[in-house]
Amino acid sequence: MSVPPSSEPTLWELHRAVSQLREDLRGDLAQLAARLDQVVTQDVYRADQRATEQRIGQVESALAGLRGEHDQIAERADQQRREDQAQAAATRRLVISSFVSPLLLMAVQLWLVSRGSTP
Known part of the structure; x- marks a missing residue:
């Protein structure tokens, strides 16, 4: 079996195929270079990670300090509220006793006067 002469490529066709392969390879290498420009080394990546962790x-x-301050402020506010409530209760007792005591004394005096005793 012999190979017909038209089945083998000519030198010009080989030249065009090699030129096309060369152009394709250049384009692929340019894309690879563009992608490699975006890649960082492990040292740079690790340094960036350490900075982020810091x-x-x-x-x-x-945040922990702010939580502590918030807790202290909330505790102080609760303590102040309890003190204010105690002060309000003491003031109510004072007001009630300042009105009730004279009325009670006056009632005792009226009762004593009605029984015939002199004060």
């Missing part, structure tokens, strides 16, 4: 740690510690 910032998160600082935010967490600041």
